Amino acid sequence: MDWFTINNIDEIDSPSLVLYEDHLLSNLKMMIELVDGNTSRLMPHIKTNKMPEVIKRMIAFGIKKFKASTIVEAEMASQEGAEEVLIAHQLVGPKIGRFIDLIKKFPDTKFSTLVDNISSAEKLNNAVKNENLSINIFIDINSGMDRSGIKIGKELDELINSIRKFNNLKFRGLHVYDGHFRDIDFSVRNEKIEAEFIPIDKYYSKLKTDFPEIILICGGTPTFTSHILKNDRIASPGTCVFWDWSYDEKLTEQQFNFAVLIVTRVISKPTDGIITIDLGHKSVASENPIDKRIKFLNLTDYELLSQSEEHGVLRVKDSEAINVGDVFFAVPYHICPTVNLHEYVSVIQNHKKISQWQICRAR
Known part of the structure; x- marks a missing residue:
């Protein structure tokens, strides 16, 4: 059979979806084994699974931090007991108010979001200036994908200096998504990832002097097996929880x-x-x-x-x-x-x- x-x-x-729970659990175990059991180095992206029952099983395995794409995904993770949730989008329009409501509704979950410019940071700061709240932010770094984020350079320096002045924002660290690397040969892919990361590593090390508690959140499933080789990086795989035909063909080192x-x-x-x-x-x-x-x-x-x-x-x-x-x-x-x-x-x-x-x- x-x-x-x-x-x-x-x-x-x-047509409908069927989920094989034994394969789900084995994928979660494999993800944890790849970080030598240190679940603090994982912040899985839940945009792939979008299911409370999957979040429950992740938490049961000791995974407590998550990355989300939507307000509803973040709320779902909070309802299941997530300790920390990063919404990996720069919030605009009504989402800012919804995000603030989420912070109030789930005080036991530490929520964060992304910024890549001074104007967005200022809007977040002003949104809670009359509230007894602060907003956790990560700066979204554009490492070369050119989809979102700010590049290492003068504008990033100016953004960080501005954040220092915003009393209602707490700078949590850097976020880097480098999903443009899809080379089948892992050694080739890893070499490209690390070459692109050289200025990011240097900048992050310098920032740690002024902000010793910041963290570095990196990548997705395609770059997962590279970022876990560096102990100062938190990895954010998502697809590997379910897996698909595309990554099974391309990411041959991931089983x-x-x-x-x-x-x-x-x-x-x-x-x-x-x-x-x-x-x-x-x-x-x-x-x-x-x-x-x-x-x-x-x-x-x-x-x-x-x-x-x-x-x-x-x-x-x-x-x-x-x-x-x-x-x-x-x-x-x-x-x-x-x-x-x-x-x-x-x-x-x-x-x-x-x-x-x-x-x-x-x-």
Whole structure:
């Protein structure tokens, strides 16, 4: 029997997500083993899983700090007992007020957010000037990805000098996301990461003189195995909790297991050699080319020809052997946005659905 087989599959609708709890737990254990059991060096990003039940299991393993993308994710982690949550986005508009409400609602959780310019820092400072509150901030460093952050240099010096003057802000450290490194060869990837980090390391060491309690939060899953080699860095992997086809191909030094799959069924056989499944782009991340969206575990010799909202059309070698209603199990190429498309996951233990977990999709 294949590891992904589900004996009561008729109880599971499609298209939907199924979570194999033994693989989830083994991934969490492996993540902790990679930091030699020192969970203080982990701040996993919860944008991948978005589930209270997963957070509970992380906390049970001793992981108490988390990174989040949304206010709702941060609230979810706090409700489950997280000691610290960093919202890894620069807050704008109504999110500033929502963030302050979160701080008030969960006083036992230390919340932080990112800034990369003086204006944003000043807005945060002014937002609580009449409150008995301070806001923890990390400076978002642009190491070369050019997606967000501020580069090492004069403007960063000016930002730090301004933060010193803002009485309602507490400077917690630096945040660096270097997700642009995707080399398959780990030695090549690691060399590029460390070369880019040279000015960051120097700047961070200098800052520690004036701010001895600051910390350095680094990377995501692609750079996880590099940053854990440096004891002064806190790593923020996220995808490795569930794993996906993309990283399984690219990050060959990381041996995590597929913990979440998509269940899909054949709904039509419109012509010879063609089958249609109920897996459209409403149910799996579709930002990548058509050949980089799903990989089937129990189907060979196929080609995904097209997707619409509710349909996926495949060319298969032996369509006569496939019947309407047949079930396929698929690994998403990109798990994070795929999870965000669903309301819940069916939890599988010993080849049987035993529960259902809610996904916190709201922002």
